[in-house]
Amino acid sequence: MKKIVVTVGCRPDCIKMMPLLKELRKRPELETVLLSTGQHREMLDQVFEVFHERPDYDLAIMKTGQTLFDVTTGILNGIKAALEEIKPDVVLVHGDTSTAFVTALACYYLQIPVGHVEAGLRTNNIYSPFPEEFNRQGIGLIAAYHFAPTQLAKQNLLKEGKRPETIFVTGNTVIDAMKHTIVKDYRHPDLDWVGNDRLIFITAHRRENLGTPMHNMFRAIRRVLDEHPDCKAIYPIHMNPLVRAAADEELGGCDRIRIIEPIEVFDCHNFESRSYLILTDSGGIQEEAPAYGVPVLVMRDTTERPEGVDAGTLKLVGTSEEVIYSEFSRLLDDPAAYSAMAKAVNPYGDGGACRRIADVLEGLPVSEWLN
Numbered sequence: 461m462k463k464i465v466v467t468v469g470c471r472p473d474c475i476k477m478m479p480l481l482k483e484l485r486k487r488p489e490l491e492t493v494l495l496s497t498g499q500h501r502e503m504l505d506q507v508f509e510v511f512h513e514r515p516d517y518d519l520a521i522m523k524t525g526q527t528l529f530d531v532t533t534g535i536l537n538g539i540k541a542a543l544e545e546i547k548p549d550v551v552l553v554h555g556d557t558s559t560a561f562v563t564a565l566a567c568y569y570l571q572i573p574v575g576h577v578e579a580g581l582r583t584n585n586i587y588s589p590f591p592e593e594f595n596r597q598g599i600g601l602i603a604a605y606h607f608a609p610t611q612l613a614k615q616n617l618l619k620e621g622k623r624p625e626t627i628f629v630t631g632n633t634v635i636d637a638m639k640h641t642i643v644k645d646y647r648h649p650d651l652d653w654v655g656n657d658r659l660i661f662i663t664a665h666r667r668e669n670l671g672t673p674m675h676n677m678f679r680a681i682r683r684v685l686d687e688h689p690d691c692k693a694i695y696p697i698h699m700n701p702l703v704r705a706a707a708d709e710e711l712g713g714c715d716r717i718r719i720i721e722p723i724e725v726f727d728c729h730n731f732e733s734r735s736y737l738i739l740t741d742s743g744g745i746q747e748e749a750p751a752y753g754v755p756v757l758v759m760r761d762t763t764e765r766p767e768g769v770d771a772g773t774l775k776l777v778g779t780s781e782e783v784i785y786s787e788f789s790r791l792l793d794d795p796a797a798y799s800a801m802a803k804a805v806n807p808y809g810d811g812g813a814c815r816r817i818a819d820v821l822e823g824l825p826v827s828e829w830l831n
């Protein structure tokens with residue numbers, strides 16, 4: 461019997477690890493332990509609730525306004541005792557959060573093998589996104605198993621000299637999750653409020669965008685909304701107090717922008733799929749929206765998810781007020797520009813990522829690899 465620790469800490473890694481946890485639990489040769497760093501609190505509890513899970517271990521490190529030092533030292537100090545007690549054969553970490561990097565570092569110190577889920581995404585600029593690019597490269601140095609979502613991610617890992625036999629192209633586990641979230645006859649009071657107007661869906665939270673870039677983003681959005689009475693925006697806001705202060709200042713008092721509390725992933729996917737356009741700096745939403753064919757303006761200078769950009773559904777627009785204003789206005793006013801982007805593509809797999817990862821961990825032959 462192999463003991464596998466599944467580590468989560470923030471909203472996105474938890475959303476993407478929950479379907480994997482459920483798959484691992486089905487395997488008789490694997491014993492699973494769910495460890496949460498508690499880097500997030502309310503936004504993480506919301507995901508646990510949706511998937512009917514509770515962590516076996518919760519380091520509960522979150523503090524309001526936490527710095528990267530707080531997060532790093534909080535996890536490092538708390539996780540050693542937990543890992544020594546659990547004695548895992550493999551620890552799985554996800555993506556690029558500090559939860560994932562610091563857990564991998566702790567495993568390295570304790571010489572426990574690490575499996576990296578969503579491995580090989582790269583911008584090759586360690587300041588963008590910050591600190592996520594450093595985190596994912598750092599995990600790549602430590603990991604014994606690299607579960608890459610796409611062939612491109614695999615190529616990134618090979619270029620860095622990772623051994624081919626340690627890389628497995630599985631697809632992204634978010635596609636596994638999406639198989640269960642999208643429903644046809646979905647209703648929600650906020651969508652009723654939008655009615656027949658065009659729904660603009662907004663999210664923003666990146667650490668490197670806090671301050672001037674975020675104010676620029678919000679000012680541009682406000683100007684465009686003021687000029688388009690047939691559009692309504694829904695913005696489920698991140699719990700970071702700095703994000704909330706900027707949004708209040710720039711977007712408050714506009715009756716066609718509804719700022720709401722973070723929504724459950726089930727609602728989020730259904731809101732995204734019914735949107736006319738999405739403006740975001742999120743990583744995960746760049747993977748989800750192309751599958752629905754909803755155009756996305758990515759308010760960042762770089763992306764580690766170029767697949768959707770290559771397919772034409774995502775466009776990187778940076779964080780200058782004027783560029784966001786003109787790109788956003790153009791997509792609302794120019795139907796040809798809009799329909800060129802509104803193409804459904806799904807480069808992230810067939811929803812079988814969790815099964816493949818579980819097969820690898822169990823030592824079983826994988827029946828059907830992704831091409």
Ligand code: UD1
Nearest residue numbers: 470499500501502503504523524525526557558559699700
């Ligand atoms: C973290 C990840 C980022 C990921 C994002 C997903 C790092 C360094 N960053 O960034 O990669 O994209 O999560 O959302 O790992 N807060 C709450 N309740 C919550 C969650 C957050 O109050 O449930 C507030 C707290 O004041 C906290 C702040 O948000 O201090 C920032 O949280 P933190 O985890 O440090 O950074 P994120 O920007 O959420």
Ligand code: UDP
Nearest residue numbers: 472475696722723724725728742743744745
């Ligand atoms: N999401 C959610 N509720 C929200 C906003 C986002 O469930 O109110 C989901 C979204 O569908 C995606 C993930 O959270 O699966 C993205 O998380 P986030 O943008 O916080 O982090 P990132 O992906 O940028 O790391």
